[in-house]
Amino acid sequence: MSKIYPVILCGGSGTRLWPKSRADKPKPFLPLLGRKSLFEQTLERSANRQTFAAPTIVTGQKHLDLVEAQLSAPDAAIIVEPVGKNTAPAIALAAMRLPSDAVMLVCPSDHYIKDTNAFVAAAEMASSLAEENWLVAFGIEATQPETGYGYIKRGPEMGGGMQVDRFVEKPDLATAIGFLEDGSYSWNGGIFCFRAGLFLEELERHRPEMVAHLREAVDQAREDGRCVYPDAGHFGAIDGDSIDYAVMETTERAAMVPVTMGWSDIGNWAALHEASDSDDHGNVQHGKAELIDCSNVLVHSDGPRISAIGIKDAIIVADGDEILVTSSKGAQRVGTLQGAKSQ
Amino acid sequence: MSKIYPVILCGGSGTRLWPKSRADKPKPFLPLLGRKSLFEQTLERSANRQTFAAPTIVTGQKHLDLVEAQLSAPDAAIIVEPVGKNTAPAIALAAMRLPSDAVMLVCPSDHYIKDTNAFVAAAEMASSLAEENWLVAFGIEATQPETGYGYIKRGPEMGGGMQVDRFVEKPDLATAIGFLEDGSYSWNGGIFCFRAGLFLEELERHRPEMVAHLREAVDQAREDGRCVYPDAGHFGAIDGDSIDYAVMETTERAAMVPVTMGWSDIGNWAALHEASDSDDHGNVQHGKAELIDCSNVLVHSDGPRISAIGIKDAIIVADGDEILVTSSKGAQRVGTLQGAKSQ
Numbered sequence: 001m002s003k004i005y006p007v008i009l010c011g012g013s014g015t016r017l018w019p020k021s022r023a024d025k026p027k028p029f030l031p032l033l034g035r036k037s038l039f040e041q042t043l044e045r046s047a048n049r050q051t052f053a054a055p056t057i058v059t060g061q062k063h064l065d066l067v068e069a070q071l072s073a074p075d076a077a078i079i080v081e082p083v084g085k086n087t088a089p090a091i092a093l094a095a096m097r098l099p100s101d102a103v104m105l106v107c108p109s110d111h112y113i114k115d116t117n118a119f120v121a122a123a124e125m126a127s128s129l130a131e132e133n134w135l136v137a138f139g140i141e142a143t144q145p146e147t148g149y150g151y152i153k154r155g156p157e158m159g160g161g162m163q164v165d166r167f168v169e170k171p172d173l174a175t176a177i178g179f180l181e182d183g184s185y186s187w188n189g190g191i192f193c194f195r196a197g198l199f200l201e202e203l204e205r206h207r208p209e210m211v212a213h214l215r216e217a218v219d220q221a222r223e224d225g226r227c228v229y230p231d232a233g234h235f236g237a238i239d240g241d242s243i244d245y246a247v248m249e250t251t252e253r254a255a256m257v258p259v260t261m262g263w264s265d266i267g268n269w270a271a272l273h274e275a276s277d278s279d280d281h282g283n284v285q286h287g288k289a290e291l292i293d294c295s296n297v298l299v300h301s302d303g304p305r306i307s308a309i310g311i312k313d314a315i316i317v318a319d320g321d322e323i324l325v326t327s328s329k330g331a332q333r334v335g336t337l338q339g340a341k342s343q
Numbered sequence: 344m345s346k347i348y349p350v351i352l353c354g355g356s357g358t359r360l361w362p363k364s365r366a367d368k369p370k371p372f373l374p375l376l377g378r379k380s381l382f383e384q385t386l387e388r389s390a391n392r393q394t395f396a397a398p399t400i401v402t403g404q405k406h407l408d409l410v411e412a413q414l415s416a417p418d419a420a421i422i423v424e425p426v427g428k429n430t431a432p433a434i435a436l437a438a439m440r441l442p443s444d445a446v447m448l449v450c451p452s453d454h455y456i457k458d459t460n461a462f463v464a465a466a467e468m469a470s471s472l473a474e475e476n477w478l479v480a481f482g483i484e485a486t487q488p489e490t491g492y493g494y495i496k497r498g499p500e501m502g503g504g505m506q507v508d509r510f511v512e513k514p515d516l517a518t519a520i521g522f523l524e525d526g527s528y529s530w531n532g533g534i535f536c537f538r539a540g541l542f543l544e545e546l547e548r549h550r551p552e553m554v555a556h557l558r559e560a561v562d563q564a565r566e567d568g569r570c571v572y573p574d575a576g577h578f579g580a581i582d583g584d585s586i587d588y589a590v591m592e593t594t595e596r597a598a599m600v601p602v603t604m605g606w607s608d609i610g611n612w613a614a615l616h617e618a619s620d621s622d623d624h625g626n627v628q629h630g631k632a633e634l635i636d637c638s639n640v641l642v643h644s645d646g647p648r649i650s651a652i653g654i655k656d657a658i659i660v661a662d663g664d665e666i667l668v669t670s671s672k673g674a675q676r677v678g679t680l681q682g683a684k685s686q
Contacts, residue, residue: 304664307680310673321647330653337650
């Protein structure tokens with residue numbers, strides 16, 4: 001089997017992990033779980049050069065310094081988007097820079113994956129399907145009725161994976177409960193695997209004008225060391241779209257590989273709490289803290305000591321000049337806070 | 344009626360309002376309720392020179408700077424204790440510096456009193472009993488079965504007040520509930536009124552060796568402007584004791600005046616929360632804060648913004664490099680925290 005080309009997407013910022021995640025230091029670059037950032041962990045998962053080729057990072061100008069600072073792989077290439085246009089153009093930029101028959105593995109840089117072996121095994125299975133000209137999504141085992149994720153309904157099995165019956169948008173709670181009971185739905189974790197050429201063919205079939213702009217942007221790109229800067233005029237003219245809408249939901253060649261790998265999108269503080277190793281009382285400490293008679297409490301401090309007594313089911317975060325205290329449920333509404341909105 | 348001599352006790356530090364109250368900035372000197380400190384508010388309550396004579400402050404060397412900084416009364420005298428020996432010696436020092444027939448009103452400087460008029464009315468009533476040679480305690484209306492206070496059982500009425508049947512140590516909860524139902528018990532708020540000479544006579548009757556040391560300490564005192572420094576050797580030799588033990592519980596001349604004045608000893612964060620004006624949801628904000636879907640929450644910040652979502656019945660305090668998050672019940676255990684103990 002030929003090597004897999006990791007393509008790591010470092011875009012967006014998000015406010016759901018405010019005040020830790022801020023506009024100038026977004027989620028992928030924070031050491032939220034363990035001592036390394038989610039971006040660094042993403043790189044490490046595909047660091048074995050027996051299996052993986054050198055990675056391609058797609059990021060924006062404002063995160064370039066963070067990427068450079070945390071990028072240990074000396075053979076990495078960086079594509080610097082002039083502006084964010086969602087995932088389809090970002091992935092296409094990487095596809096155009098790679099050999100047409102290269103098998104790409106597209107990975108978000110802000111997710112947590114506990115079990116690297118399971119990830120690599122799934123990548124290898126996806127790669128073998130990709131070599132047979134499938135566009136493969138990772139189908140992550142659904143363990144609860146999440147309404148914040150897209151779902152994939154599995155179709156007929158083939159070659160260690162299965163065809164995709166259909167992709168489903170974020171469901172309401174009743175629908176999500178139904179999916180879980182049904183058992184034939186997986187979460188769509190935004191991890192994809194396909195040949196670069198096939199992806200571009202499929203994108204061109206459905207979004208020819210996007211591909212035309214992309215070709216111009218790449219033809220007129222400026223190179224500077226390991227960085228590539230697509231032309232801003234042509235790239236800026238693109239009508240942005242996600243890979244899900246632009247390709248995966250429309251192609252006839254969608255497949256998936258099922259995977260159980262301790263995945264979390266760390267979508268909010270409660271999700272981070274859940275993904276963290278906790279003590280016997282469900283407490284998690286990151287930074288200086290003392291907890292007395294507390295249970296199911298996450299404390300996360302970048303400096304001050306957090307002392308808590310008699311608190312249950314809460315998240316307490318100190319970062320710079322901001323302190324957040326919320327319930328697990330309230331964690332979903334952190335983005336509505338003045339502090340999160342005004343940064 | 345002759346004027347009343349306020350004697351204001353500024354001792355101790357306490358850890359129960361940590362991290363706001365710390366060894367170097369203890370509770371009396373903090374603006375916990377309103378913009379003025381409890382010490383400043385205590386001075387203001389007896390600022391009317393028609394009713395009150397110039398105040399005497401009894402404090403220790405380590406709080407002298409804070410006293411001087413917050414002491415607006417130009418006619419005040421300050422007695423600087425070489426070391427803390429509890430309330431009986433502190434009050435005796437003031438008594439020895441005042442005319443023998445002066446009516447003293449002894450006031451802690453770390454309590455909150457909402458209704459100044461009721462306080463002054465009670466002081467006047469206590470003063471008239473003091474002139475008839477009673478040692479008068481303020482009997483504060485008991486509104487809940489507090490186990491943290493001493494109680495006074497009321498005896499026969501006389502001249503607007505009543506004799507004291509007996510003083511009672513901090514009771515257990517069942518006893519406190521019984522007191523509340525009984526209706527003849529008041530809280531002992533540590534506010535006392537008596538003639539200076541009578542107090543010293545009674546103290547000498549019960550603790551002659553203490554008074555002997557005190558007389559030497561005062562005779563050999565050093566004066567510096569408005570400050571008096573009793574001799575450290577003699578004062579240090581005293582076996583310290585509270586006014587309650589040394590005098591009030593043993594004298595035959597104990598009386599009390601009943602008073603309802605919105606009193607609180609602000610003994611912990613939950614007590615401060617209760618004494619504060621709250622919004623419709625029971626929330627209190629001091630400093631920069633945003634509360635969403637919170638109820639019965641006290642936030643108190645000296646700088647950082649505190650954002651809270653979906654929190655109920657909690658106290659959140661930020662002060663310097665310390666953050667405290669506790670339930671109302673947990674507030675009683677703040678003194679056990681490492682931060683509170685290690686300052």
